[in-house]
Structures are given as structure tokens and as C-alpha cells.
Amino acid sequence: MAIPASLQKGLKLPAIAAPMFLVSGPDLVVETCNAGVIGTFPSLNQRTTEGYREWLQEIKSRLNPDAAAFGVNHIVHPTNPRLMADMMVSVEEKVPLIITSLGAVRDVVDAVHGYGGVVFHDIANVRHARKAAEAGVDGLILVANGAGGHAGVVHPFALIEEVRTFFSGTLILSGCISTGRDIAATRMLGADFAYLGTRFISTDESMAQQGYKEMIVEAGASDITYTPAVSGIPANFLTPSLIANGIDPKSLPDHKLDMADEAKAWKTVWSAGQGAGGVHDILPTAQLVARLKSEYRQAADDFAKADTFV
Ligand SMILES: Cc1cc2nc3c(=O)[nH]c(=O)nc-3n(C[C@H](O)[C@H](O)[C@H](O)COP(=O)(O)O)c2cc1C
CATH class of the missing domain: 3.20.20.70 (Aldolase class I)
Incomplete structure (x- = not known):
């Protein structure tokens, strides 16, 4: 160590x-x-x-x-x-x-x-x-x-x-x-x-958008979805941002959705971990x-x- x-x-x-x-x-x-x-x-x-x-x-x-x-x-x-x-x-x-x-x-x-x-x-x-x-x-x-x-x-x-x-x-x-x-x-x-x-x-x-920062403050661990649908590799995303992009978190495929390029996907669907529950402010x-x-x-x-x- x-x-x-x-x-x-x-x-x-x-x-x-x-x-x-x-x-x-x-x-x-x-x-x-x-x-x-x-x-x-x-x-x-x-x-x-x-x-x-x-x-x-x-x-x-x-x-x-x-x-x-x-x-x-x-x-x-x-x-x-x-x-x-x-x-x-x-x-x-x-x-x-x-x-x-x-x-x-x-x-x-x-x-x-x-x-x-x-x-x-x-x-x-x-x-x-x-x-x-x-x-x-x-x-x-x-x-x-x-x-x-x-x-x-x-x-x-x-x-x-x-x-x-x-x-x-x-x-x-x-x-x-x-x-x-x-x-x-x-x-x-x-x-x-x-x-x-x-x-x-x-x-x-x-550099995150204000709405992204606020969504993390609002979120808890139960608002995080683990899926390969956005990036091809499993990653954690804020469930409300999946919904906001017309993606139903209850019926996600086990492969990448057709979502244009990687940068565009991450720009619109926002990633965060389950530790969002411990984030209470923007400062x-x-x-x-x-x-x-x-x-x-x-x-x-x-x-x-x-x-x-x-
Ligand atoms: C929005 C977002 C983008 C990330 N992009 C990268 C990246 O480009 N390269 C990388 O090595 N890790 C990336 N990570 C992973 C982080 O470096 C780190 O491992 C992770 O966020 C730690 O977990 P936590 O979010 O629960 O603190 C990203 C994580 C998030 C939330």
C-alpha cells in the first residue's frame, strides 16, 4: 500500500x-x-x-x-x-x-x-x-x-x-x-x-448541463439503470434521462440501441452511479x-x- x-x-x-x-x-x-x-x-x-x-x-x-x-x-x-x-x-x-x-x-x-x-x-x-x-x-x-x-x-x-x-x-x-x-x-x-x-x-x-447536475441531486440508487443499451458496454445511467429520451427502462435490449455516435449518446442520456443518493447539492x-x-x-x-x- x-x-x-x-x-x-x-x-x-x-x-x-x-x-x-x-x-x-x-x-x-x-x-x-x-x-x-x-x-x-x-x-x-x-x-x-x-x-x-x-x-x-x-x-x-x-x-x-x-x-x-x-x-x-x-x-x-x-x-x-x-x-x-x-x-x-x-x-x-x-x-x-x-x-x-x-x-x-x-x-x-x-x-x-x-x-x-x-x-x-x-x-x-x-x-x-x-x-x-x-x-x-x-x-x-x-x-x-x-x-x-x-x-x-x-x-x-x-x-x-x-x-x-x-x-x-x-x-x-x-x-x-x-x-x-x-x-x-x-x-x-x-x-x-x-x-x-x-x-x-x-x-x-x-461541464455537465445544469439539468444533469440537478437530476443527480434528485436521484437515489433506485433511479440508476445498468444497461449496455446506450454504449454497447454495460454502464449506469440516470433512469429519468433514459425516459426523457424516449427509452423505456423496463424493456431494454441486451445490446446497443441505434443512438447515433457514442458522444451524442452520452450527451443526451446521462450517466451516474448509485452513489447519486449521497449527492445533495451543486456547489x-x-x-x-x-x-x-x-x-x-x-x-x-x-x-x-x-x-x-x-
Ligand atoms: C458521466 C461519466 C463519464 C465517464 N467517463 C469516463 C471516461 O471517459 N474514462 C474513464 O476512464 N472513466 C469514465 N467514467 C468512470 C469514472 O472515471 C469513475 O470510474 C466512476 O465515475 C466512479 O464511480 P462513481 O461515479 O460512483 O463515483 C465516467 C463516469 C461518468 C459518471
């Missing part, structure tokens, strides 16, 4: 604001990092590789000297034609944290290690975790049941326990983490970092992080003082 030294700089809470398609951009990343939590975004949130480079340069110019590190997500899959070009920009700009999805590849890991960067890879099952460990990644993001986006179906306790038996790198737990108390619980489970997606959608700086990111820190400390104090079994 360890947080890589290069990611400890400026870190005030063991948490990462997860990369989210069409949601995370420079404003969210800068506010998150300046508040002491690692901020991230998918390179594909910019339409071109050049645009991606501009975002990196903007982010670097807006970070305070004592900001936490930032990271970028790359989809490592043949369906991503920008992978090589975007990766070259990441190497040139020395992005501190690279988050790979779908494919864990030794060449990518070596390229990032070459400039002193760190690679975390996200997995939703133990088989993929083993493959990524073999590719030499520094950390594994365990995407558990109920997470926003392409979620897994394994319970977080089960996932972390199994992965720990063969992987000694950094462990990052993802799925339904919405409060500082939840972050403390992930540390209690032996994770190094908590990975928060849904909670950061409902912030002033996220500035700096305030959210301050609250997460105080809840984290309170949870640790409560445990130390009030748990009579310790």
Missing part, C-alpha cells in the same frame, strides 16, 4: 476526481488540484490532439505552486484513432498521472515511466487486473459495482481482497464514493486512494473538497474515539 512519491506533492486528501467523458475539463481539474485533490480528464474531451495540448498548457499555467498533481485518461483500444498522437503529447508535456482504460500495454507504461510519470489502469474484474499487473502498471483502479460510467458488477470488498493477493502497487477504489466518510472507509479497506466520479458532476466547474469544487476533508477527519475521529472494539 503506497501513494507514489510524485503524487504526494500538494495532496491534502487521498482522493482522485475521476476522468469523465464530456464532464471533466480544465476548470474542474484546476479547482480540484488547487484544493489538494488529484484532478483528471479524458484527452478525448477535446476534439483534437492540438486542443488537448492547449488544455494541458492552460491547466499547468493555472495551477498554484502547492497544487496536487493532475492526470489524463487515455482509451487504449483500436477504436481510439487518437491514442498515439495524444500519448505523444502526454509524454512531451510530462503529464504526472496517466490513467489507461480498456487496454493495459507495456509500451505505454514504459513511455510514461521514461519521463517519471505514473500509470494507473482501471479494471472491473480480477482477470483484467492480472493482465494490467503483468503490463507493469503502478496502480489499479478497481471499478466496483454501482459506479458511474462503465461500472463493474463485483462488490468492492470482494474486488480489493482478491486483487491484493497478487498486486502490491497502488490500489484505488472506485464506485459510489460520495462523502469524506466514504473516502475514510476506502482507506480502512486498504485502498490508497478513493476515486470519485458522480460526486464531482454536480459542481459549478463541471463550487473548492467547497466540495473542503467538506470532504472535514468529513474525512470527523470519520477518523469518530472511529478512534467512539469505536469501543478497537
Whole structure:
């Protein structure tokens, strides 16, 4: 269990604001990092590789000297034609944290290690975790049941326990983490970092539409539908947004609906995890992080003082 030294700089809470398609951009990343939590975004949130480079340069110019590190997500899959070009920009700009999805590849890991960067890879099952460990990644993001986006179906306790038996790198737990108390619980489970997606959608700086942010505030776990119909891969979506797009959540196919391209699908049908039930407001990111820190400390104090079994 360890947080890589290069990611400890400026870190005030063991948490990462997860990369989210069409949601995370420079404003969210800068506010998150300046508040002491690692901020991230998918390179594909910019339409071109050049645009991606501009975002990196903007982010670097807006970070305070004592900001936490930032990271970028790359989809490592043949369906991503920008992978090589975007990766070259990441190497040139020395992005501190690279988050790979779908494919864990030794060449990518070596390229990032070459400039002193760190690679975390996200997995939703133990088989993929083993493959990524073999590719030499520094950390594994365990995407558990109920997470926003392409979620897994394994319970977080089960996932972390199994992965720990063969992987000694950094462990990052993802799925339904919405409060500082939840972050403390992930540390209690032996994770190094908590990975928060849904909670950061409902912030002033996220790029999500206002109606999307509000729908998360209104939603509970029972308003989330897990289906491959939107993206081809099973993912969690806000049931009211399926209904708003004329999709009946009670009769979903087990394959992708004909919904134009991926970006259009995610723009109209909104993804969130079951942790939406723990999101009660839309607020500035700096305030959210301050609250997460105080809840984290309170949870640790409560445990130390009030748990009579310790
Ligand atoms: C709207 C949305 C878009 C997402 N897009 C991506 C993405 O582009 N790349 C990625 O690695 N993960 C993506 N994710 C998954 C998150 O990085 C993270 O694993 C997840 O949101 C954590 O679960 P939580 O939402 O319950 O906190 C997305 C999640 C959401 C909600």
C-alpha cells in the first residue's frame, strides 16, 4: 500500500476526481488540484490532439505552486484513432498521472515511466487486473459495482481482497464514493486512494448541463439503470434521462440501441452511479473538497474515539 512519491506533492486528501467523458475539463481539474485533490480528464474531451495540448498548457499555467498533481485518461483500444498522437503529447508535456482504460500495454507504461510519470489502469474484474499487473502498471483502479460510467458488477470488498493477493502497487477504489466518510472507509479497506466520479458532476466547474447536475441531486440508487443499451458496454445511467429520451427502462435490449455516435449518446442520456443518493447539492469544487476533508477527519475521529472494539 503506497501513494507514489510524485503524487504526494500538494495532496491534502487521498482522493482522485475521476476522468469523465464530456464532464471533466480544465476548470474542474484546476479547482480540484488547487484544493489538494488529484484532478483528471479524458484527452478525448477535446476534439483534437492540438486542443488537448492547449488544455494541458492552460491547466499547468493555472495551477498554484502547492497544487496536487493532475492526470489524463487515455482509451487504449483500436477504436481510439487518437491514442498515439495524444500519448505523444502526454509524454512531451510530462503529464504526472496517466490513467489507461480498456487496454493495459507495456509500451505505454514504459513511455510514461521514461519521463517519471505514473500509470494507473482501471479494471472491473480480477482477470483484467492480472493482465494490467503483468503490463507493469503502478496502480489499479478497481471499478466496483454501482459506479458511474462503465461500472463493474463485483462488490468492492470482494474486488480489493482478491486483487491484493497478487498486486502490491497502488490500489484505488472506485464506485459510489460520495462523502469524506466514504473516502475514510476506502482507506480502512486498504485502498490508497478513493476515486470519485458522480460526486464531482454536480459542481459549478463541471461541464455537465445544469439539468444533469440537478437530476443527480434528485436521484437515489433506485433511479440508476445498468444497461449496455446506450454504449454497447454495460454502464449506469440516470433512469429519468433514459425516459426523457424516449427509452423505456423496463424493456431494454441486451445490446446497443441505434443512438447515433457514442458522444451524442452520452450527451443526451446521462450517466451516474448509485452513489447519486449521497449527492445533495451543486456547489463550487473548492467547497466540495473542503467538506470532504472535514468529513474525512470527523470519520477518523469518530472511529478512534467512539469505536469501543478497537
Ligand atoms: C458521466 C461519466 C463519464 C465517464 N467517463 C469516463 C471516461 O471517459 N474514462 C474513464 O476512464 N472513466 C469514465 N467514467 C468512470 C469514472 O472515471 C469513475 O470510474 C466512476 O465515475 C466512479 O464511480 P462513481 O461515479 O460512483 O463515483 C465516467 C463516469 C461518468 C459518471
